[in-house]
Structure formats: C-alpha cells, structure tokens
Amino acid sequence: MNSNELLEQRIARAVEAETPNVWDKILLRIEEETQNMTQDAALVTPLAPKRRAVRTWLRLASAMAAVLVLTCVCWGYVNLLPESTVNLDVNPSIELVMNRSEKVLSVTPLNEDAVQILDGMDLANTDLNVAVNALIGSMVKNGYLSELKNSILITVNSADSAKSLELQERLTEEVNALLGGYELEGAILSQTVSEDERLQGLASEHEISLGKAALVDLLVSQDETLDFSSVAALPINDINLLIAAKNASIEGIASSGSASSASYLSAQEIRQIACTHAGVTPESLTASEIEFDYENGRMVYETEFHCNGFEFEYEIDAMTGEILRYHHMGNRPVGNANGNGNLPSNQTTPPTQTTPSNESTSSATNGTIGLDKATELALAAAGVSMDDIVLVKQACYEKNGISICDIIFLSDTCKYTYHINAITGDVEAQYRNERHRGQNGHHNAGGNGRFYDTSSFIGIDAALSAACSHAGIQGEVSRLEWELDEDDGSYNYELEFVYNGMQYEYRIDALSGSILEWDIDED
C-alpha cells in the first residue's frame, strides 16, 4: 500500500470516528413526513389524451423523414460508429477511438500525464496516423519518451481480429519510424485485446487503459512478489525492464527494441556500492548475481555475492544507490574488529549491525543499547513499571539499515508496542491499544482478538530452560529474542538465541512447555 493510500485510510477512519449517529432523528422525520403526505394527498386527474388528426401531407412528410433518417443512419454507420480503439501507454495513457475509415472519433486522456500531452489538441476527425504523429511528438517534447525512458505499449481492440493484427503491425512500424526521426531507439510492446470484463474492471479500478491492465495482469501472474496495484502505477519503461529482469513470458505481446535503463544506476555501479559497504572488492567476489526488481514503491537492484566464505545480500535503490536492506552470513570471529580466520581479506571493521557477539543477551553489543535498555526506555515512555506489566516480546531486527528493538507488553488495561532505535534509544514508533473484556471474561487486546491469560503460562525463563535442556546447552546463551505468539487459539513462545557459533530457534507451548518445533543452523 502506498503512502497516499495510507493517508486516505487515515482520513476515512478519522471521519468515521466523528460521524454522529442521527438515525433516531431520521426515523422521526420520516414518520412526520409520512403523516403529512397522508393528510395532504391531492387528486390527480389524468389528462384526456388529445385526438390526433391525420392528414395526407403529414403522411408524405413522415415518409420523407423516414428516408432522411435512413440516409443519416447509413452515413452514421460509416462515419460515426466506432470501429476500433487504440491505447497508447507510456506513462501518459491515451485512448483513441476510430471509425471504419480510421478517422479519429475521440481522444481521451486516461490519466493526468495524458492531459498534459493533449494540451488542448483537437484531434477529432483527423486520420489515425496524423493523430499518432502528434501524440508521439508531444510525448517526446514533454520528456515522456527519451533516451532515458524509451518504451511504449500499443494496444488495438477491434471486432475484426484480422484488422486488429494489421493495425497493430502498422502502428508499431509507424511509431518506430517516428521515434527514429527523433533519434530514439524505441522499445515497443504491442498487442491486440478483446473486451474482457475482469480486465476492464481492473483497468477502471486502477485508472489505466485496458491494454496496460492486460500487460500488468500477465506480469503479476508470473511473480507472486508483485502486486497488481503497485505495478499498474509504473511507467511502461519500468514494466518493460521488469519483464526483462524476471524473464517473464509475454505470450501474445510483440516486443521490439530494449527498454532503456539509463535513468538508473548501472549494475556495475550498484556492485561497487554493495562491495564498498561490505568491505570487499569486486575482484575478490567468487560468485555474484544482480537483478532489477520492484519493492515498496521503487525500482531496486537485488544483488547477492560471495567472498571468502561470506555471503552478502543487498537491496539497493536503483536510482539513488541507497542501501535499503542488507544481510551478511558466514562464520566470523567473536567481537574483534581485527580478528583472524574468516573475515574477508580486506575487511578491517565489520559492519556493526551484523557482527555477532557472545556477550550477554540483553546488554549493549556493538554500539546497540540492548534489549534490557530498550525495555527500560519503553516502560519509561509508557509510564509503567515492570511490576505492572507482562512482557510479550523482546526482539531486534533491521529495517532500511536501522536496528530496531521491538518491545511489546501488556498492562491490565492496555497493550503497548514500542519500536526503539537500537543505536540511539529514540522511540521510533509507539502504539497503545485498549484491552477490553470479551465474553469469556478474559481481557482482549483491542483490535486483533488475542487474549492473554498469562497466569497459567510457563514464562520465558522456563521456556528458555526447556530449549537449552533439549539442545544440551549448559552455558549462557547470547542474542536471545523472543515473542509470545498466538497460533490458531494456542499460545507459544518463539525463541531465537546463539550459542557457540550456532543459532537456535524454538517454538514452545506456553502452557505445557513442550517443544513444538526447533531448528539449529550456523550463525
């Protein structure tokens, strides 16, 4: 969901909250109106139909009028009846409707960018090729088609399928020639579509053309990570880049030329950014992959590479080079910036967010404040003490390169959620939901139906003890993170911790303490 949709959701909720309940007043008014209507009912006398006198000259005039109407209908059939529709999609989206003679009957902008392209042009009654010429020229002039973004989607829709195909091929050649005249190498996608209620619904819902809806539908059906709404908002050039990056099948769509990636950083530049951050050189990589993708409203590069036993993964903004996410995996010496063994050869200081440590779970590690301190800050911000609450979650994660501690706890009346910056201790976000008694007499946390009758749970200490006992661990573990979770009505502790270079994950029944799931992996 994009930020505009979030804003609209907030506005809708706020208005809903302040909408008064006036139903009783409405009902009262209706009763009053109904009584008034009964008292004031008026008689209506139907008018007597007029008698019509038919004369000979009227019959003749009628016959002549019929002939005239027939002539007009025939003329209209040829000249006014829509025969085909052509959509041109770049980011401006324009619909042209033509008659049988390929004269333009109407030109409709389907989005705001298209309004700018049309700029008051009156293309009605022009030939199709003249209209296309004018529109392509306007798109180039306004920068929608350029060396940086050179893709266009042409969609033809006509009842005559042979004519559709012929028109599709002809328009592709014409647009190619037009772009060549502007010294641009176009990347042209073209297709014919027929009326499809589902696609038309999607097109209307997202305010795009039928042709673009068909293209987006084809792409998202091949990749679960893409959603229709997000891709529908992209310009055709970005969609074309995604098609190439994901090797998507575009059966039924003709494609010529290559989409320009000139507005984005090159793969080489991205690799350099990732390597610099990881403290390695591109030459030392033993394996690497890089590809375009679309995440959270922006085009990104996803790259993965190996170096000296480490595996690195990065997600980087394709336009700005901002590192959005990263993950490093592999064996490293403990807490020592100049350690031996498995550090990459040219790395002197490992990134602080991913360096493991055998220090105590909760205390500050590698410049982070630790879960204990984060919990203390959250309690202080909420104005409660440890005695007043039940802890539900203590865990750290990374978001957009920032380490965040998630602290969740329950008081008798509220559920508190805090996201604490693990470096600065600032409260990045905080939420409080009121708990209310459900029919079972237990408190429910507002909004999600969960309830925590924690008095019969074994507690996190007992859960950790059960996990260590199962794993054969007798020493102190590090980097413990845990959460009390509800799964289909039953409550479990989910724990993660590190011991002796190995990462352990456990799911333990909160009532019985039995081990439900476990996993061990290299840290």
Place this chain on the structure above:
Amino acid sequence: MLFLLASMEVEALSVRESQNEFLERLLMRIASADTDALEALYLATKSSVYGFARSIVKQREQAEDVMQETYVTIFLSAQQYRAQGKPMAWILTIVRNQSLMKLREARHFVDDYDIDVSQPQQDDFTQRSLDRMVLRTAIAVLAEDEWQIVSLHSLSGLKHREIAELLGIPLSTTLSKYRRALAKLQKALKEETIE
C-alpha cells in the same frame, strides 16, 4: 432493536456481493417504504454522507442536518432511482444538493471548520489521534475543492470520473487537483513530523 436487526442484516449479506449491488438492493427495498433497509443503507454510507456534507457546509451541526435531510429524501425518492450501478453517486448528489440548500438558507458562507485543532496530548499516541491529525492537517492546508475531491475519494469509493461528474468539473481537473492535494498534504505532514 432496529439497529441490531439492521446490523444483522448487513452481516447476513453474501460476501461476494459488491458494495454497489448491495446498495442498489437496499434502494429497491426502500422504494417499498422499508425502513429496515434504509437503516442498513444509513449504516453503510453515513461516513461518506457526513464527510461530503461537512466538506461543503463546514459546520458540524449543519452537516448533521444535511445527513438527516439526505436520508429522508432517499426514503421519499428511492422509487426514482434507476439501477445503473452508481448508487453512491446518486446518494452523494442528494447530499450536494441538500448542502447547497443549507448554505443558501444560512445566507452566508462559512469559512472555518469547527474542528478541534488543539495539538494531541503528549501521551495520546493512539492510531485515532494520528488519524485526527491527518484530517486536521488536510482541512487546514487543502483548498475547499481539493478537500472535497480527496474526501470523496477516501470515503465514498467513487472513481475520479464519478467525482468529476458529481462536482460538475472536467475529469482532467479532478485528476490534477487530486494529485496536487495529496502532494500538499504529504508535504504538510512531513513538516509536522508524524510517525
């Protein structure tokens, strides 16, 4: 009791029935003077009706009056509604007409919203206070027509074409004002540094 019955009525609907189909079915029943159907319609649309009315008349009390008049008018005129898949546009046209009549009765235009513009309390960090902040900011920074377009799009689910038709302005104007309004609101909210 009627409230509970109307609530049960809403819950009993098929999940596959779209909102438009649901509203049109209710309007058909309202045409036969079915007040239960009117109550179900009221519950489903009251926020949209109130929000749009307030965007025109500004004052809470007047918007409440418009709400009442709207639903009474719907009850009395439901038989005139022609099922074309646009019940919300029909309802909001009534809201608009009632709101303009209300303004003419008042014989002056109100410039200011009577909304609580005080800053949220230091410890009042619930979602509700954030929502109110966004609403307050939207009313403060957007022009009247921008706010009407954004509130219609947020509350009533109308498409831009339908909003353009309802407000009597070109589609292109609706599109450009809508995008400009959201950009303005995003900027104002960033300056207020909300989470």
